[in-house]
Amino acid sequence: MEESFGDLKKSQKMHQRTIPYQGYFAPQQIEEALEILSKYGKEIKVIAGGTDLLVQYYDRLYEVNGWLDLRNISRLKNIRINKNIMEIGAMVSHAQLENSEDIKKYYPVLSQAASDIGSPQIRNRGTIGGNIVNASPAGDLLAPLMSYKAKFKLLSGKDETLIPAENFFLGPKKTILRPDQLLVQIILPLPKKNTYGCWIKIGKRRALSIATITLALVVEMTEDNKIVKDARTCLGSVAPTPIEVKEIRKKMVGKSFNQLDFAELGQIVEDKISPIDDIRGTREYRKDVAKEIMINALEEIDSACGGCINE
Numbered sequence: 001m002e003e004s005f006g007d008l009k010k011s012q013k014m015h016q017r018t019i020p021y022q023g024y025f026a027p028q029q030i031e032e033a034l035e036i037l038s039k040y041g042k043e044i045k046v047i048a049g050g051t052d053l054l055v056q057y058y059d060r061l062y063e064v065n066g067w068l069d070l071r072n073i074s075r076l077k078n079i080r081i082n083k084n085i086m087e088i089g090a091m092v093s094h095a096q097l098e099n100s101e102d103i104k105k106y107y108p109v110l111s112q113a114a115s116d117i118g119s120p121q122i123r124n125r126g127t128i129g130g131n132i133v134n135a136s137p138a139g140d141l142l143a144p145l146m147s148y149k150a151k152f153k154l155l156s157g158k159d160e161t162l163i164p165a166e167n168f169f170l171g172p173k174k175t176i177l178r179p180d181q182l183l184v185q186i187i188l189p190l191p192k193k194n195t196y197g198c199w200i201k202i203g204k205r206r207a208l209s210i211a212t213i214t215l216a217l218v219v220e221m222t223e224d225n226k227i228v229k230d231a232r233t234c235l236g237s238v239a240p241t242p243i244e245v246k247e248i249r250k251k252m253v254g255k256s257f258n259q260l261d262f263a264e265l266g267q268i269v270e271d272k273i274s275p276i277d278d279i280r281g282t283r284e285y286r287k288d289v290a291k292e293i294m295i296n297a298l299e300e301i302d303s304a305c306g307g308c309i310n311e
């Protein structure tokens with residue numbers, strides 16, 4: 001811990017600076033970070049890579065009295081398999097996700113989504129935890145995490161909560177995270193064999209593009225690759241929070257791919273989403289595109305299964 005927050009506030013008053021002096025903490029341990037949060041709560045802002053936060057801060061979207069920087073907490077930077085789950089620390093960068101052999105092997109949709117974020121600089125600094133807590137409907141990792149049934153581990157000085165991703169988001173930039181809590185880990189069940197995935201991001205250009213719409217489709221097949229056991233269709237930028245279109249699962253489970261009507265499934269996605277008009281695209285455009293990319297994703301998974309299902 002670099003300085004006591006109280007001392008900083010005193011010196012801030014004494015020096016009468018025009019730009020308020022910033023309290024800054026960079027602990028090495030999670031416990032220390034939680035102690036700081038429990039003491040200062042709303043007065044202090046948690047900073048990870050700063051790629052969202054500093055843009056918002058320079059635009060003066062909020063006042064900040066102090067910073068709690070997570071950069072020195074090495075325990076938050078690990079990706080590891082623990083029995084039948086994958087544990088990803090909240091400070092894991094997009095570049096780490098993109099390059100991890102385990103993430104590529106078990107969660108290709110997540111790895112591809114990470115590789116589509118911003119630019120190399122943004123992927124080196126930006127973190128999975130920041131993408132989640134920032135809770136932009138256009139956050140690229142959110143739909144993939146939901147499609148892999150992610151849970152988020154939240155810690156405070158007094159409790160620990162494990163919350164499914166779909167229950168974490170309340171609206172644009174709004175989550176259930178309390179000011180005394182940190183997101184410390186993202187936990188994913190290891191997918192069963194014969195799980196296939198497809199990631200599609202539509203944006204205005206290939207690099208440095210905020211998504212107009214994203215789709216993460218993850219399908220688990222039976223061992224013989226013939227029948228759908230589970231299917232999760234999650235989208236971003238089509239509602240105030242990332243969403244799963246649960247009706248698709250009901251339509252797909254228990255069927256082979258040649259029994260599926262891709263156009264009907266695309267239409268369900270189009271009907272179930274409620275996008276808005278904004279600078280990246282109109283509501284109608286997003287609805288049309290959602291249908292098309294759903295069909296494309298089904299075709300891609302069909303061929304990834306070896307086309308064996310269409311015999």
Ligand SMILES: Cc1cc2nc3c(=O)[nH]c(=O)nc-3n(C[C@H](O)[C@H](O)[C@H](O)COP(=O)(O)OP(=O)(O)OC[C@H]3O[C@@H](n4cnc5c(N)ncnc54)[C@H](O)[C@@H]3O)c2cc1C
Pocket residue numbers: 045046047048049050051052053054055070090091116117118119122125126127128129130131132133134138139140141181182183184208209210211
């Ligand atoms: C040029 C540019 C391009 C971008 N392109 C994309 C893109 O293509 N796709 C995309 O999804 N995003 C994009 N972003 C947004 C941003 O890079 C990502 O959302 C990134 O993942 C944010 O992570 P961070 O570590 O920088 O978060 P920060 O900015 O440090 O924090 C974001 C928010 O999360 C909170 N927070 C962070 N970590 C924790 C934690 N562990 N516990 C509690 N609270 C926490 C912070 O208090 C803050 O409110 C872009 C940003 C820029 C500037």
